[in-house]
Amino acid sequence: MNEKIRELARETRISKGSLVYPLFVEEGTGIRKEIKAMPGQLRYSPDTLPYALEDIAKAGVKNVMIFGIPKEKDECGSGAYCEHGIAQEALRAAKKAVPELYYIGDVCMCEYTSHGHCGIIKGDSVDNDKTLPLLAKTAVSQAAAGADMVAPSDMMDGRVAAIREALDEAGYIDTPIMSYAAKYASAFYGPFREAAGSDNFKGNRKTYQMDWHNRREAMKEVFGDLSEGADIVMVKPALAYLDIIREVRDHVNVPVAAYSVSGEYAMIKAAAAAGMIDELSIVAETATAIYRAGADIMITYYAKEIAAMIDEGRIG
Numbered sequence: 001m002n003e004k005i006r007e008l009a010r011e012t013r014i015s016k017g018s019l020v021y022p023l024f025v026e027e028g029t030g031i032r033k034e035i036k037a038m039p040g041q042l043r044y045s046p047d048t049l050p051y052a053l054e055d056i057a058k059a060g061v062k063n064v065m066i067f068g069i070p071k072e073k074d075e076c077g078s079g080a081y082c083e084h085g086i087a088q089e090a091l092r093a094a095k096k097a098v099p100e101l102y103y104i105g106d107v108c109m110c111e112y113t114s115h116g117h118c119g120i121i122k123g124d125s126v127d128n129d130k131t132l133p134l135l136a137k138t139a140v141s142q143a144a145a146g147a148d149m150v151a152p153s154d155m156m157d158g159r160v161a162a163i164r165e166a167l168d169e170a171g172y173i174d175t176p177i178m179s180y181a182a183k184y185a186s187a188f189y190g191p192f193r194e195a196a197g198s199d200n201f202k203g204n205r206k207t208y209q210m211d212w213h214n215r216r217e218a219m220k221e222v223f224g225d226l227s228e229g230a231d232i233v234m235v236k237p238a239l240a241y242l243d244i245i246r247e248v249r250d251h252v253n254v255p256v257a258a259y260s261v262s263g264e265y266a267m268i269k270a271a272a273a274a275g276m277i278d279e280l281s282i283v284a285e286t287a288t289a290i291y292r293a294g295a296d297i298m299i300t301y302y303a304k305e306i307a308a309m310i311d312e313g314r315i316g
């Protein structure tokens with residue numbers, strides 16, 4: 001009886017429809033390459049991607065986010081906004097093979113620039129305003145390739161407005177923008193750098209990502225992005241930022257997404273591999289905490305496992 005009333009009276013519920021699975025796609029064919037810093041996660045090429053997508057759909061996960069990794073990088077990240085860039089090719093292949101999934105394109109320059117920054121460089125710093133038209137072009141080219149939504153992760157000021165205007169002009173008036181609004185300059189992105197091929201990056205992103213001592217600044221970023229037309233706002237990372245998720249949830253009327261990033265995934269994997277914790281119990285508890293903090297949407301490398309636990313009635 002106790003079990004039944006606990007389920008009836010539960011305060012936090014998680015649904016499979018709110019999960020987003022991030023995927024990395026590189027140029028080439030026949031690729032299924034393990035990402036060492038993220039055990040269990042692979043890099044695909046556009047031809048192998050559909051198999052992964054079928055698996056994801058079978059698990060009941062409905063949304064994926066695509067990160068492209070180009071072969072060639074250059075100063076101005078031209079692979080990001082090229083019609084036949086890797087993200088665009090991946091999106092086209094994915095939409096054709098598994099059209100029932102919802103596709104979110106990551107919009108950023110860091111995977112495409114030779115210096116690894118999220119924008120164009122002038123002297124030793126990122127030139128915010130010169131980067132905006134390139135981000136807008138990237139978003140439009142992804143929408144043209146089939147992205148259902150775009151998610152700018154660069155943190156340049158004014159990019160949501162620039163992207164909204166460019167999408168509207170190109171006729172993509174129904175393509176929503178999920179902005180990485182409160183994105184902190186975090187060490188939790190460490191494993192992602194290998195996944196996204198920017199592990200030779202020597203600098204830091206502190207001039208455009210947020211200082212993790214700050215909470216009020218998160219609201220300033222969120223309100224700024226909303227006034228520029230963001231449809232969904234994101235907090236990133238998730239687990240060490242539950243207070244920020246709650247703060248944002250309490251102050252906005254749009255959906256709030258939380259990105260449980262590569263370092264959060266890698267820490268659980270490593271501790272589980274060392275026999276120190278029970279992996280799925282930790283995943284269940286941390287995922288629930290992120291929703292309890294106020295997330296409506298969770299982006300997570302554990303999306304399939306969480307979906308399975310929802311099916312089993314273990315969470316949700």
Ligand code: PBG
Binds near residue numbers: 110153188191
């Ligand atoms: C930047 C970007 C990063 C992540 C997503 N988009 C890395 C960064 O800002 O340095 C991190 C995601 C993760 O760690 O899982 N384009």
